[in-house]
Amino acid sequence: MSSEELNSAFANWGVEVTRADVEQIAEKVQQPVAQYVLSEVGIPERLGDSFFFHDFGRSCLTVGELLDQIGGTEEPQVSDFIYLGSGVRSDTVLLDAVTGEVFSWRDGEVRRVASGLSQFVDLLCLIQVRMNEIELMEEGDSVELADIIRRLLIDISDLDPPVMEEAGDYWRKLLQDTL
Numbered sequence: 001m002s003s004e005e006l007n008s009a010f011a012n013w014g015v016e017v018t019r020a021d022v023e024q025i026a027e028k029v030q031q032p033v034a035q036y037v038l039s040e041v042g043i044p045e046r047l048g049d050s051f052f053f054h055d056f057g058r059s060c061l062t063v064g065e066l067l068d069q070i071g072g073t074e075e076p077q078v079s080d081f082i083y084l085g086s087g088v089r090s091d092t093v094l095l096d097a098v099t100g101e102v103f104s105w106r107d108g109e110v111r112r113v114a115s116g117l118s119q120f121v122d123l124l125c126l127i128q129v130r131m132n133e134i135e136l137m138e139e140g141d142s143v144e145l146a147d148i149i150r151r152l153l154i155d156i157s158d159l160d161p162p163v164m165e166e167a168g169d170y171w172r173k174l175l176q177d178t179l
Contacts, residue, residue, distance in 0.1 A: 001122050003041050009128045010044045012135070017042035020056035028060050028082060031100030034117040043084065047124055048131060048178035053085030053093075063094060063105075078105055084120075087177060091170065093120075104170050113167040119160040123171070126155055127178065134179065149175060 007017050019042040022035075029035050037043075038056055046052045054061065064079035066072070081094035081103065091104035095117055102114035114120035130152045156171050157164045164171070 001037075001041055001118065001125060006041055006044065006121065006125055009125045009132070012132050013048075013128075015128075016045045018045060018053075018055045018057040019043075020060050024060050028062065029095070029097045029100075031096075031098060031117075034095060034097070034100040037117045037121055041118075041121060043121065044124060044128070047127060047174075049088075050177040051085060051087040051174065054083055062097075075108075077108070078103075078110060081105075087174065104167075111167060111170065112163055113170045115160050115163050119163075122159055123156055126159065127152065127175065131179065149179060 003017070003019075010017060019040065020038040022039045025035050025038050029038065038060070043053050043056055045055065061069075061083045062079060063075060063081050063083050066083045067074060067079070078094055080097060082097050084093040084095055084102065086092040091106040091111075093113070094103045094105050094110075095101075096103060100116045100118075101112055102117055102120040104111050104113045114123060130148055134148060152175065153168075153172065157168070
C-alpha cells in the first residue's frame with residue numbers, strides 16, 4: 001500500500017491521512033514495517049462515521065500515556081501498546097510496538113485483528129474502496145449491497161489469512177457498524 005493509494009481511497013469522503021514524525025515513531029515503535037506505515041504511508045483519520053483513528057501528525061501515544069491524560073485506570077497488559085483509534089460502538093485498536101501486530105481491546109480482552117500494521121491499513125483501504133462503490137449504488141439496491149458485503153468478507157479473509165479465523169467476528173462487526 002502506498003500513501004497515494006491510501007489517499008486516493010479515502011479522498012471521496014474528504015478523509016485526511018495523517019503521518020507520524022519519523023523520529024517520534026522510532027522512539028516508540030521498534031517494528032520497522034510499522035514505523036514505515038506510520039511515517040510514510042499514514043493512517044486515515046476515520047473509517048465511515050463510526051471508527052476514528054488517532055492523529056499521528058500531532059503525536060504518537062502509548063495506551064499508558066493516553067490513560068494518564070484522561071485519568072483512566074492503568075492497564076498493564078496493553079500500557080506499552082500504541083493507541084491507533086476506536087469505534088463509536090466497537091473496540092479500541094492498538095499496535096504492539098514490538099511485533100507490529102494490531103489488536104482490538106475491549107473490556108480487558110485483547111484479540112489480534114491483523115498480523116501487521118501494513119495488513120491492517122490494507123484492510124481499511126479495501127473497506128473504504130467498497131464503501132466508495134456502495135456510495136455510487138442506487139438507493140434501495142439491497143441485493144447488490146449484500147453481494148458487496150459478502151465479497152468484502154472474502155477479500156478480507158484473503159488479505160490476512162493467519163488472523164482471520166480468530167478475528168473474523170471483529171471485522172464483521174466493524175463492517176456492520178461502518179456500512
